[in-house]
Amino acid sequence: MEASSLPAALELVSGGGAGLSPEKRAVLGSSLLLLQRDYRFERVWFWGCIQGVCGAYYIAEGLGPDRAAPRSRLYSLNCVEWSLLPPVTEEMVTQAGWLKGRFQGDPSFEYEYTERNAEDAERLFEDGKEPIIKEEARLVATIEQIDRAVGIIPRGAFVKTPLGSVSENRNFEGLSLTEAKRLSSYFHFTEPVNLKNKTLLEKADLDPSTDFLDSLEHDIPQGSWTVQLEKGGAVVVLRSLLWLGLTFYHVPMTKQYGYVYFGNGEKNLDLPFML
């Protein structure tokens, strides 16, 4: 969620019971602003909080002029001092996928990776490195996975310019109530995967400036999003069931929207059994 609208947004996503203490809220107002100054970000998003066993990680993301470019991610243990996380690599993501269990809360914690099959172990040992994964790498990989899988925006909130860069749509006035209840009005804010598989007939109806991302309709498994009206219908809240803790809110007919993650940082692999 936008750093500037943090207080109001936290009120809207608090339906799940998770939020920030007044102390953190107060300090985030200033520290995120300072982040923007120091790193020259155009926009700073407060991404959320991953709860570890001994402590929690607070994550912020900074965006440059092209909103769809890879974002810089920063973490903090107390919302005051922020450290930049290394950019994510595919190797990090695959390695983090092998780890199970909670985050510890200490960024220098090293996981001992137990070999899954002999092939992986041989490959790793060939490099001469021992299979150790630091919690920092796991953190980056998890944030990237969550953004890729369930980071969403309403349709029309961003436009793609003819040059290819993505920027906010100043003409976006919010989704109507009926539109807001449909999953097809929300897009994954990441490289589209299914877009090119659409038939030509479907593509003809799309507007290339706003419909350049995958919508949530075809997410597998079906039903992995819950759409609810909260506060007596004043705000639409989407919660992901694949990554429990990710909450997206939008007030219909206004420009207020955003998503935040408050959770363990673990994927809910039991989802098909639970639906």
Add this chain to the structure above:
Amino acid sequence: ERGHGPYQPHEPGYGLYQPGHSPYDDQIPDPKSRTLAIENAKAYLLKSSTTSGLNLYDHLANMLTKILDEQPTNAVDIIENISKDVKWAHFQKKMDTLRDEHEILTTFEAAEKRKALFLKENGEGDEELEEEIGETPLPNVMETAFYFEQAGIGLSKDESYHIFLALKKLISVQPIQTCRFWGKILGLEMNYIIAEVQYHEGEEEEETEEEAVTEEGAKWVGEVEDEEEEKEKEDESPKSTYKPPPVIPKEENGTGANKYVYFVCNEPGKPWVKLPPVTPAQIVCARKIKKFFTGRLDAPVVSFPPFPGNEANYLRAQIARISAGTQISPIGFYQFAEEEDEDEEVEGGRDTYEENPDFQPLSVAEMVDSLSAWVHNVQSILKQGRCVWLNPLQKTEEEEENEEEEKAEEPDELPQELQQEIGPPLLTPLSEDEGIQNIPAWTAQPSTNLIPQYAVAVLQSNRWPGAYAFASGKKFDNIYFGWGHKYSPENHAPTLPPPVQAEYPSGPEITETRDPTVEEELAFKAAREEALATAEEEEDEEGAEEDEEEDD
């Protein structure tokens, strides 16, 4: 005279007329031709489009008027959108013969219900006021919410206040002695707000619900009996040897897992619904399944093993498990009541406690550092599904009669070694809680490190993510916000279906014997012939011996 209009490609002079470079530029341009050019341009702009009926001149005029009226920043960047908006607005009629019907949005209805919470009921007089100011079972939800907010947990203040008023409404309707906001469980379509309640003694309503669950065993036996009656003269069909496991009766209301009564509602403002008491079978089954709640209490729970009940029962079972696992209090707050005849072997341990009037609260630092400063104040649920163990094999008179009739039943099927299950007694400290793998069962933190004088000790459960507890001085409380599931680092593995039952006992009468192979038959034949041959030899020998004897 034709003006210097745009030259067509086939005309001579095409491409020659460049503005500013024509050979006739030094001449004063014909004012008439200039005006004519303007008129032609305007006529072109006024041409109506064949598809939409608009013309460019009017459109540009409208657009510029709109821009000058609104004065947006960086208008040149959004000019296309402004153009689209103007065209769009063109199609909305201002005067319509049909009157706009005001949409009755669901949001308005919901707002009505929420507003109703704030209305004070009329016609009750001054007596009610006195009652309200006195001792009331209504918990101070806002105060609890404040403490939890220090740790970053809780709903927005608006929602907390609505829940406060909804609880007040509940108390005015039901005869309630104690009431507590238990927490919120999220669901797919709607969420549940849960209140934990204890009735005044003696005011509970009798349960008139019949158990909708019919046991399979009972049905089976019934069918077999019918068959027997029909086929009296024919051979008896093999009786089913299936004995359903004995049904463990649920605990009485007011004790054990049913100590509290729970009311739920989907949103503050909607009516409160009472949840049925929980049975041990439901708890045992709830341990094996993992399902999301939909938000509708009558939704079926489709799972394997099949859950005996619908979502209301599943919800109640999960609430019971969560309460048993995560309701805690600072040590010393509750103590066991002094009983005159303390029986050392009270079955199942003590299940009542009372507040300790001499409670001395520990400091926040102590509460956070050691987990033994906290104790469970709800009985844990045994494997059986109850808090107090009950031997299901206690023979009632009926069962003894049946045993005499069915002597053929194999008695070794009954598990004779049902040992009494003992759980940790009430008021055990949290340090005895076992963690999961290498994670402790609870994470303790102070709410702030910057202001330790006013910090609140906060505990989060790692076994039931979403269960929180706080303590500050003499105040403490527990709450739950989550999806209602236990944490397990391993993936959920559903129980496999039981192995196929043997239809009949395999004994020598029924099992086929293996036919002897050819070699075996030949070997047998050879052995027989040998035996005959040796028998004949013996006879000959005997005959010879007798002859020898006779000779003598």
